[in-house]
Amino acid sequence: MIRVGLIGAGFIGRNHFNQYEQMTDRSKVVALCDKEPNRRAGDWTDVGGNVGDMQGTKRDLGDIKQYADWHDLIADPEVEMVDICVPTYLHAEMSIAALKAGKHVLCEKPMALSVEQCDKMLAAAAKSKQKFMIAQCIRFWPMCVWLKEVIDDKRFGTLRALQLRRQASTPDYSLNNWILDPELSGGAILDLHVHDTDWTIHMFGKPKSITAQAYPQPNGAFDRVHALWHYRNDLVVQIEGFWDMPPGFGFNMGFTARFDQASVVFDLNSGKPLTILKPDGKDETPQMPEKDGYYKEIEYFLGCIQKNEDPKISTPAESRDAVAIALAEKESAQTGKPVTIA
Template identity: 30%
Template sequence: MDKLRIGVIGLGWFGEIHCETIIGLPNLELAALCTRTEDRLAALGDRFGVAKRYQDYNDMLADPDIDAVSICTMWDQHTEPAIAALKAGKHVFLEKPIASTVEDAHKIVAASKEAKGILFIGHIVRFNPRYRAAKQAVDAGRIGKIVAMSSRRNIPAAWTPTILNKIGPIVGDAIHDTDIMLWLTGDKIVSAYAQTADVRGLKHPDIGQTMYRFAGGATATLETVWCMPEKTPFDIDERMSIIGTEGIIHIQDTFPNLGIVDADRLHSPDITYWPMFEGSRGGALREEFAYFTNCAISGQRPTIGVPEDAAAALEATLAAEQSARTGDVVRF
C-alpha cells in the first residue's frame, strides 16, 4: 500500500478543515464523506470531488475500499463510530478529546488493543515545532527536573459562542496543555483544582483557570480564556513556561509572528496549526496527518497521540471541571 484511502466522518467546521488537509498529502486520498446533514454532504462532496457519500457511518465502514477514517463528530459522539471503525479493521484518526467520559475513553482504549488498524488521537500541539523542540530539550536533560509549568491558551470571543454551547474551555482547550505537560514530565497528575468565570451566559463558562499537582512534586497552572475582545488582532495567545532545576524553557506562539495590516485593521492569523496555502492546509495538522498516514502504511503503532495518553489528559481536565463546579480539590 502506497496510498491510504480515507473517509471523513463528521463534516462540521473542523471536519472541513480535515478535508482541506487531506487533499494536500500525496499518500492520502479523500475517498468518502459522511454526515447526517444531506445538503452539507452534497456541498462538500461537490467541492472536493468525492463520489462516495454516506449519511450512516456504518455504510462507510462496510466499504472494503476505505482503509481509514477521520472522526470529527462532537466529542460526546466519538465512542460508537471509533469502536465500530476499529472493529471494521480501519485505521482511525480520532479528534481530541478522545471521548466525553473517562469510561468511554477506556472503552476506546480497550478496542484499540484488539484492533487490526491503528488508533491515533489528534492532540495537534505535539506537532507544533516549538513544543517538539521543548520536548527534545527536556529529554536531553538541559533544564534538569521539571518543578513548575504555566500555560496560556486564549482565543477571541468571536470564535466561541457556538463552541461554548457544546464544550467548556478546560476540556476544550486546556486539554492541549494538559497533554503537553504530561508528555514533557512523563509523570502523572495526582490532584486538580480549577475555577471558572461566566462572562456571556452561554452553556459553558468563558474562562477556566486550572492548577495541577504531579506525582513527582511539580505544579502547573493553566489559563484558558475564550472571550478575548472582538478587536483582538491575533487568532490565539498561546504560551508555556517550563521551569526546571537547571534551566527554563519558554514557548510563545502568538502575535506578532505574522502581522497583516489592511483597510480594516491589524491581523495576526494562525500560521502554526492549519494555515491555508494554495487551496490546502499546512502546518501542524498536515504534519499530524502525515505521521498518521506513515504509521498506517508502514504498519507501525503510533508513539505520539496514543489513546492511553489522551485518556489521561481527558481524566485530568474532567477532574478540573468537577473541581470548578464543587470548589473542592479533586485527588486521583
C-alpha cells in the first residue's frame, strides 16, 4: 500500500484523487494540500475542466490530512509518494523539494517552464533513490498505446504520414486564470501541445529538426502552433495545437495515420471510435481497454515503486525533451527558420 500526498485539488488533482479511489488495493491518499481552504476540505464544486469530469462535487475526505502549506505535506513522514497537480510554474520547486525529502514524485506535465528547470529536476532525481515520473498521460492512453504498437509491428506496413491535433477553446476553468498567463503556464504551445510533442518522441524518438509557425497573443502567449517534425525523408509528421478558439468550440483531439496498407483515423468530436480504413473500402474498429490514460499512468507509476524499477514507458529525460522541442518550435516560429534537434 503506497501512501500518497496530493498537492493541488484543482482540475487534474481532483481527477487523480478519483483514480486513487479506484486503486485502494495499491494506494491510499493520506494527505491533501491546496492553498484554497474549500478545495483542501474536499469542496470541489468550483473546480472545472475541459475533458473527463468537468464539474466537481463535494467529497467527504474522512481521515485524509489537510495541509494549507505544501512544505508541511512533503515533511509528513506518513507520505511516501507526492503527486504534484499544481500550476506549471511550481513544478520544479515542489518536485525538487519532495525528492530531497525522500519521497517518490509523480508531477503533472509539462515538466517545467524551461529546459534549465527541467535539468535541475533531473539532477535532483539522479541524487535521489526514489522514483520520479512526469504524468505524460497520452503515452498511457489505450488508443495511443495501440497506435504506437501498430507503427512498431508494421501490421499495416510502413507509416508514411501522421497528423496529430489537439484543439480547444481558450481555457476559462483554471483558478484565477493562471493558465492564460504565459509566465505561469507557457501558453498552449507548452501546456496543451506538449502532450503531442511528448507522444511523438515516444513513437519516433527526437526528430532531426523541426519547423513551426505560430503567432503570439497580445500578452506574448503562443496559443497556436503548426509544426512539421523532420525524420526520415519519406515520413511526414505534422502536429498542430491551439486553444485560441471561442467558447463554443470546446475540446477536440485526433490523429490521421497513413500507412502503406491502411489508414487509421480518430477524431474525438466526430463521436466515432478509432477506425482502420482499408484499401478495399472496408473499415474496422479495434477494441480498446476500458481504463483511460490517467488511470493507466498512475497504475504504472505505483507499479514502478512497488517493483523498485525506474519508469521506462515515460522517462523524465524524455519529458524534458518534450519541453525542449515545444520551446524549439516557438524559436522556429519567431525566427522563421528550422531548428536542428538531434
